[in-house]
Amino acid sequence: MKKSILTLAVLAGMVTAAFAQLKDEKDVTITMDLQPILQLNMSTPNQLDFVFDDINKYYGGITKYAATVLKVSSTVNWDLYAIGISNGNVGAGFWDQQIKYGTGGSGGATNKLPLSLVELRQGQANNNATAATGTYKDYSAVFPPVASPSGSNSLYVDPANTGTPPTTKDKYIAGHAGTTATGADAVAGGSYLTAGGLTSDYYYSIDYRILPGLPAIFPMAYSADGATKQDLVTANAVGSYAQPGVYTMNVQYLLLEDQ
Amino acid sequence: MKAKKLLFLFICLSFINFTQAQQFCDKVMLMLSSAGNIDFTFDTFGKYVGGITQNGVSQLKVSVDNSLTNNPDCRWNLVIYIDNSSNPLTPTDEWETIKTHTASGATPKINALQIRVRNRCNTPIVGTSFFNANVIPGQPIILISNTGVTIPAGSCVSNVNGPGNYLSHYDEYTFDIDYRIAPGLSLKSGIYQLRLKYLLTEAL
Numbered sequence: 001m002k003k004s005i006l007t008l009a010v011l012a013g014m015v016t017a018a019f020a021q022l023k024d025e026k027d028v029t030i031t032m033d034l035q036p037i038l039q040l041n042m043s044t045p046n047q048l049d050f051v052f053d054d055i056n057k058y059y060g061g062i063t064k065y066a067a068t069v070l071k072v073s074s075t076v077n078w079d080l081y082a083i084g085i086s087n088g089n090v091g092a093g094f095w096d097q098q099i100k101y102g103t104g105g106s107g108g109a110t111n112k113l114p115l116s117l118v119e120l121r122q123g124q125a126n127n128n129a130t131a132a133t134g135t136y137k138d139y140s141a142v143f144p145p146v147a148s149p150s151g152s153n154s155l156y157v158d159p160a161n162t163g164t165p166p167t168t169k170d171k172y173i174a175g176h177a178g179t180t181a182t183g184a185d186a187v188a189g190g191s192y193l194t195a196g197g198l199t200s201d202y203y204y205s206i207d208y209r210i211l212p213g214l215p216a217i218f219p220m221a222y223s224a225d226g227a228t229k230q231d232l233v234t235a236n237a238v239g240s241y242a243q244p245g246v247y248t249m250n251v252q253y254l255l256l257e258d259q
Numbered sequence: 260m261k262a263k264k265l266l267f268l269f270i271c272l273s274f275i276n277f278t279q280a281q282q283f284c285d286k287v288m289l290m291l292s293s294a295g296n297i298d299f300t301f302d303t304f305g306k307y308v309g310g311i312t313q314n315g316v317s318q319l320k321v322s323v324d325n326s327l328t329n330n331p332d333c334r335w336n337l338v339i340y341i342d343n344s345s346n347p348l349t350p351t352d353e354w355e356t357i358k359t360h361t362a363s364g365a366t367p368k369i370n371a372l373q374i375r376v377r378n379r380c381n382t383p384i385v386g387t388s389f390f391n392a393n394v395i396p397g398q399p400i401i402l403i404s405n406t407g408v409t410i411p412a413g414s415c416v417s418n419v420n421g422p423g424n425y426l427s428h429y430d431e432y433t434f435d436i437d438y439r440i441a442p443g444l445s446l447k448s449g450i451y452q453l454r455l456k457y458l459l460t461e462a463l
Contacts, residue, residue, distance in 0.1 A: 022284055022461040026291035028317055029454050030372065032440060033300045036360050036448035037307065073304045075444050077363035182363075189364060189444040194308060259362055 037075045040255040044068035050210045060146065061211030066123070068206040070173070070253060073191035077182055077258040079175030080204075081166050082139075084115035084157040086249045092161035100245035108239035114230045115249050117218035119143055119153035122173050123205035129176040131184040134169035136226045137176065143209050144220065149229070151222025153209070155251065159224075165254070169225040173204055179258055186258035208251075216242040282461065284333040284422065286324040289459035293317035299440050310441025317436035319457055322424035334409050334420045334462035337383075337434070338399035341392050342454040343369055351395065354451035364447030369393065371446075372453060375437040376402055379430035380415040389439055392453075402434065405462035420462065 050062045072080065086096045095113040104111070119139075126138035136152050144150035156171050158164040168177045168185075176185040192202035213219050213231075217240065221230040232240040299311050325333035344355040353366045370391040376383045383402040393400055403420050410416060412423030412431055425432040 021463055022282060022287040023458065024287050024289040025456055025458040026289055026319070027295070027454055027456050028291070028293060028297060029295060029452060030297045030438065031299065031357075032354065032367065032371075032442070032451045032453075033298065033302075034307075034360070034367075034442060034446055034448045034451070035300065035302045037302070037304055039304055075301075075304075075307055075364075075446075076361045076448055179362075186363070191304060191308065191444065193304075194444075257361060257363075 034075065036257065037073065038078060038255050038257060039073040040080070040253065041071040041073075042068060042253060043071075048208060050208075052212055052216075055214070058212045058214045058216060061209050063143065063207060063209040065207045066205040067208050068253075070204040070206065071192045072174070072187075072202040072255060073193065074187075074202075074255070074257075075189045077175075077186040077188055078255055079177075079186060079258050080173045080253065080255050081171070082120060082156060082173060082206075083163065083166070083252050083254065084118060084155040084249055085161060085163065085252055086115060088161050093157055093159045095247035095249045097243075098246040098248055100243055102244070104243045104245060105241070108237065108241055109243040110232060110236055110240050111243045111245065111247075112236070113218065113232075113242055113247055114221045114235065115157040116151075116154045116223070116230050117210060117221040118155040118249070118251065119209040119211070119220050120155055120251075121153055121207040121209070123207075124199065124201065124203065126172060126174050126176070127201055128174060128183050128187045129172060129185060131178050131180050132168055132172070132176045134167075134171070134225045136171050138171055138173060139206075143207075146211065146213065146219075149219040149231070151220070151226025151229075154220055154222040154226060154230075156224050165256075166224065171224075171226075173206075173253075174201060175258055212242060218242065283328070283330040283463070284323055284325045284335070284461045285327045286322070287335055287459050287461050288322040288324075289337075289457060290320040290322075290425075291317060291457060292320070293436075297438060299438075301440075301442060307442055307444055310439055312437065312439040314437045315435045316438060319434040319436065320425040321432040321434070321459060322426075323422045323459075323461075324424070325422040331409065333422045334405060335403065336401070336405045336420070336458075336460050336462050337403040338401050338458050338460075339374070340397065340399055340456040340458060341369060341372075342456060354453055357450040357452050359447055359449035361448040364445060367442060367446050367451055369453065371440055371442060373439040373441075374400070375439070377435050377437070378433050380419065382415075382417055382419045382431050383434065384418050389437070399458075 125140040141152035178185040217232040373389040411421040
């Protein structure tokens with residue numbers, strides 16, 4: 001009797017199983033590879049020439065407006081800064097002297113022109129640097145007048161000429177030192193193409209100024225944090241001035257991920 | 260006497276089982292023609308902003324047969340399930356992270372994936388436009404629904420769900436699947452993965 005019941009139960013189970021719902025399925029795997037992109041488009045002549053052949057140019061300096069336009073596209077948080085570099089043939093942190101004119105002057109003439117004598121002005125303020133601790137967080141100030149020297153626009157230079165990035169006390173064009181957050185020390189991923197163009201945080205026009213003064217001591221040269229004068233008199237001695245000649249240096253713009 | 264009662268009970272139970280799980284169709288078959296992996300590689304700025312669309316990279320072919328039983332209630336459903344993880348730590352609404360390249364940005368949400376399902380008769384009930392994938396895994400995206408009404412092959416209207424196959428009614432039983440992803444610029448760089456399960460079932 002028990003066997004019969006067991007047999008019937010098994011059969012019932014088979015009947016139930018045989019009428020399971022018909023199904024068929026197929027799978028697809030979708031892989032998304034988001035590769036980081038940091039893209040800095042720069043429109044500028046390969047060389048900017050500042051020729052001081054008139055007394056007024058010495059007094060008033062030479063300004064080249066919007067000589068460089070920087071356009072950023074990035075998929076990651078980023079920082080942008082400028083740094084002055086040279087080959088260092090007269091010393092680290094100084095312009096390279098290619099040639100000197102005549103005897104090159106006498107007395108206080110010096111060929112040690114600090115890289116920081118170059119002034120920059122960015123068209124759009126750095127809106128992502130609340131974590132900056134220095135006096136000048138960027139290059140957005142107007143060029144200071146001749147009579148009131150200031151380090152507000154002097155180019156960042158690594159004194160050792162090793163390419164060390166600016167610190168929290170120094171100037172960045174966008175973002176800043178540290179990795180706290182966007183707004184504090186980083187700009188969020190985005191592009192000048194989609195973020196408002198000329199007035200966005202992804203588009204910067206850069207003006208350049210070199211102001212030798214008379215005598216040519218370059219009064220706008222300051223240390224990286226803008227606190228210490230580096231003009232030729234302060235750096236050397238009273239009576240110092242720039243030795244006439246041809247000098248060259250590079251301004252390097254670095255776009256890097258905020259990490 | 261007891262044996263007779265048991266036999267009666269068994270017959271009743273079997274009948275209940277039979278009616279609950281009765282097959283209306285003889286056979287259902289789903290064929291997928293596509294690579295098992297569909298890769299979206301975002302390596303230019305234009306791709307990030309403009310997105311990548313892969314049209315027709317998956318094609319589903321349906322065959323549902325009732326020629327043996329000729330049961331008029333033979334109908335079928337076609338749905339998509341999205342599975343985001345083999346890792347239990349993956350949040351339910353995000354893609355599974357395989358590898359990250361950077362620290363900044365957000366992990367992509369499942370609904371970053373857009374799907375379009377089409378055939379010439381526009382039978383899928385999801386319409387003819389791209390739609391975002393469901394954020395909640397386990398919730399099916401219904402392409403052909405069980406409405407309780409058989410819409411026979413050859414009708415060339417929405418939700419054709421009667422017996423038929425892609426050979427005799429190609430425009431109703433073939434589905435071209437398009438995929439689109441436009442990540443924008445706020446996501447964390449890395450490699451992410453989703454699995455899509457296409458499920459054809461007999462409608463009971």
